[in-house]
Amino acid sequence: MTIAGRRRGPSKGDLRERALLKAARTIFREKPLSEVTVDELAGAAGIARSGFYFYFESKQALLAALCEQVIGESFEDMALWLESDGPSRSALKAGLTPSLARWKVDGRWMREAFVNPDPGPELAAIREQYMERGRSAIAARIARDADGGIAQSGPPELLARMVITLHSSTFAHVYAEPEAHPDEVVLDTLVDAFLRVIYGQVDTSDDAADEPLSARSG
Numbered sequence: 001m002t003i004a005g006r007r008r009g010p011s012k013g014d015l016r017e018r019a020l021l022k023a024a025r026t027i028f029r030e031k032p033l034s035e036v037t038v039d040e041l042a043g044a045a046g047i048a049r050s051g052f053y054f055y056f057e058s059k060q061a062l063l064a065a066l067c068e069q070v071i072g073e074s075f076e077d078m079a080l081w082l083e084s085d086g087p088s089r090s091a092l093k094a095g096l097t098p099s100l101a102r103w104k105v106d107g108r109w110m111r112e113a114f115v116n117p118d119p120g121p122e123l124a125a126i127r128e129q130y131m132e133r134g135r136s137a138i139a140a141r142i143a144r145d146a147d148g149g150i151a152q153s154g155p156p157e158l159l160a161r162m163v164i165t166l167h168s169s170t171f172a173h174v175y176a177e178p179e180a181h182p183d184e185v186v187l188d189t190l191v192d193a194f195l196r197v198i199y200g201q202v203d204t205s206d207d208a209a210d211e212p213l214s215a216r217s218g
Contacts, residue, residue, distance in 0.1 A: 017055045019045040021069060024062055028109035033063065033123075064126045067113055070106070071130050074099055075137070082141050086150055087199055093191045100171055100183060107175025115172045135160045142198055151198055162197050166190065 023044035027036055038059055042052040056062040078095035081088050103110060112119060114127060138160035145151035152159060170190050174180070181189075 016045065016047055016051065019047070020052065020055055020062060021066055024066055025106060025109075028066075029106060030108070033059075033109060033112050060122045060126065063109075063113065063123065064130075066109075067126055067130050070102065070110065071133060073102065074134070078137075082137055085145060085148065087195050089191060089195065092194060093187055096167070096187055096190060099167070100174065100187060103171035103175050104178060107172065111172045111175065114168050131164065134164055138163055145198070152200055159198055163194055166193055166197070 020041060024036075024041055027040060027044055036059065038052050039049055041059065041062065042049045045052075052062075056065065075082075077098045078092075081091040081095045084091055113123065114131070116123075119127060135157065139156040142151050142156040142159050146153070146156060167190070170186065170193075174183075174186055
């Protein structure tokens with residue numbers, strides 16, 4: 001009998017699925033996706049090949065779950081900024097900081113999943129499905145600020161696409177050339193670029209960093 005008020009722990013199936021995702025994340029850091037086999041993923045997770053197919057119908061299905069996991073993490077990171085109004089520079093930087101750290105570790109497979117211009121039809125479909133979630137959330141935030149008269153007049157969906165492209169291409173570059181620029185420089189520059197795309201010229205001084213643009217203009 002379960003003690004009242006006490007939640008059950010994860011099942012064996014949950015733990016095995018998590019083990020597969022963790023194993024995939026580790027292996028994909030070291031090898032191109034095309035070179036990783038189902039046998040390798042199953043072995044790293046400590047299960048049989050047949051066990052792999054109980055949880056995922058293919059390597060691409062596992063990759064889809066991994067993409068969803070990473071995007072979920074990014075949404076958690078960015079929640080404060082997505083829910084706020086105006087530039088909210090400090091919240092934006094705080095949301096991007098763990099994303100940069102994630103890219104520096106998982107950049108090999110994340111470049112293939114999110115940046116590669118020709119990922120193949122299966123991976124392209126996965127990318128579009130999950131990237132749409134991010135575009136919709138950012139576009140909704142931009143539209144809210146546009147209604148308040150403090151965002152650019154361009155279409156929110158288009159501005160959101162530009163912001164996501166900046167995010168992915170910048171962090172992919174950091175993975176490829178980790179010593180090119182200090183993390184703080186990358187983050188501050190990316191934040192400024194985001195805010196200029198969405199709000200136009202932004203005062204990036206410390207005093208004005210989180211002041212609404214409407215307050216600065218009047």
